[in-house]
Structures are given as C-alpha cells and as structure tokens.
Amino acid sequence: MKKLQTERLFLRPITTHDSVRIEELAGDFDVAKSTLNIPHPYPEGSSIQFIESILSAERNNNIIMFGITEKELNLLIGLINLNLSKSYNRGELAYWVGKQYWGRGYGTEATKALLEYGFNYLNLNKIFAASFTSNPGSWRILEKVGLKYEGTLRQHVARFGQFYDLAYYGLLKEEFDKESSDEGRF
Numbered sequence: 001m002k003k004l005q006t007e008r009l010f011l012r013p014i015t016t017h018d019s020v021r022i023e024e025l026a027g028d029f030d031v032a033k034s035t036l037n038i039p040h041p042y043p044e045g046s047s048i049q050f051i052e053s054i055l056s057a058e059r060n061n062n063i064i065m066f067g068i069t070e071k072e073l074n075l076l077i078g079l080i081n082l083n084l085s086k087s088y089n090r091g092e093l094a095y096w097v098g099k100q101y102w103g104r105g106y107g108t109e110a111t112k113a114l115l116e117y118g119f120n121y122l123n124l125n126k127i128f129a130a131s132f133t134s135n136p137g138s139w140r141i142l143e144k145v146g147l148k149y150e151g152t153l154r155q156h157v158a159r160f161g162q163f164y165d166l167a168y169y170g171l172l173k174e175e176f177d178k179e180s181s182d183e184g185r186f
C-alpha cells in the first residue's frame with residue numbers, strides 16, 4: 001500500500017485506529033471552520049464512519065487520502081487527500097493540519113509530496129484546489145507549491161452562517177513536468 005516520505009513526514013494510509021486522534025485534532029473549531037466538510041462540534045465516535053467511507057471511496061478510485069504523520073514521533077498530525085475525477089483525469093486537493101502543528105511548513109511539505117504522487121504516480125492531467133480567500137494559510141500553500149491562481153467565486157459557499165469567497169488554484173501536468181525538469185537542470 002502507498003506510503004510517501006518527505007524530510008520530516010510520512011504520508012500513509014489511514015485506518016480505523018486513527019479515529020480518536022482525528023476527532024481530537026479535527027474537533028478543534030479553528031481547524032473545522034475553514035473547511036467545508038468537518039462537522040463541528042465533531043460528534044463523538046463518528047470518525048469511524050468517516051474513515052470507513054473514505055476506505056470505501058478509495059476502493060472505487062474516487063479519492064486517495066493520506067494520514068500526515070511526524071516521522072520522529074510517529075504521530076498523526078493531519079490529513080491530506082485528492083478527490084479524483086476519472087472522467088477528467090483530475091484531482092482536487094484538500095488538507096488540514098492539527099492546530100498545534102501550524103506554521104512549521106508541514107502543510108507545504110505534505111502538499112508537495114501529494115502533487116508528485118498525483119502527477120507522477122496517478123498520472124493526473126490537472127490538480128486543483130479551492131481555498132477561502134480569508135484563509136491565507138491555505139492559499140499560501142497552493143502558491144508555494146506552484147499552483148496558479150485561476151479565479152475567485154464570490155460568496156460561493158456558506159459555513160457557520162457566513163458566506164465565503166472561494167479562490168481556485170490549479171496546476172497542469174505539462175506545467176508540473178516543465179517545472180520539475182527546469183529544477184533538475186540546476
């Protein structure tokens with residue numbers, strides 16, 4: 001089964017053993033509030049169903065999800081995934097990192113690894129992501145790993161009673177391959 005490695009992280013498949021840890025980290029309102037699908041308050045025990053639904057979607061090739069773990073402590077610190085569109089050979093990136101681990105570059109490190117996996121292993125033609133414009137931590141990651149800004153859909157979603165603008169970012173395989181080969185030259 002898939003397992004990716006970066007300098008400080010392992011990205012590995014999630015299992016039902018991760019349920020308590022997922023609830024502990026994703027149960028923080030500051031983590032949930034800028035995502036579209038983490039419930040708040042997080043219903044106790046419900047992450048088991050969440051994990052099982054992900055494992056089932058993975059079997060159908062609709063999603064690929066990794067647990068982000070700190071290598072040193074072997075501890076789950078977040079989740080990252082690609083929602084897959086078979087028809088368009090496209091992946092939509094999404095991620096969260098537990099609040100006490102923010103600002104250490106882990107989100108960027110995990111996202112870079114997933115881009116490589118998506119383009120080089122899954123052979124996707126495009127990877128894209130949407131971020132609340134009010135969530136710089138997220139769109140900065142997308143900019144840093146090379147996704148290009150494609151536009152903003154105004155007040156496109158609502159969360160906890162407030163509307164949010166969504167900024168879309170995307171990267172094509174041809175762009176990723178070019179950037180990788182340019183980097184390899186130096």
Ligand SMILES: CC(C)(COP(=O)(O)OP(=O)(O)OC[C@H]1O[C@@H](n2cnc3c(N)ncnc32)[C@H](O)[C@@H]1OP(=O)(O)O)[C@@H](O)C(=O)NCCC(=O)NCCS
Pocket residue numbers: 030031032034035094095096097098101102103104105106107108109130131132135136137138140141
């Ligand atoms: C978004 C999130 C994944 C960022 O994770 P992270 O590990 O802290 O990200 P990084 O440390 O790699 O930082 C990425 C960049 O964003 C910047 N950044 C992070 N948080 C920021 C904030 N609150 N305000 C401004 N910039 C911020 C960092 O400074 C860094 O940019 P820099 O290198 O130019 O300084 C994390 O905040 C999170 O899980 N938030 C809740 C869930 C969420 O919003 N998910 C995304 C949904 S689209």
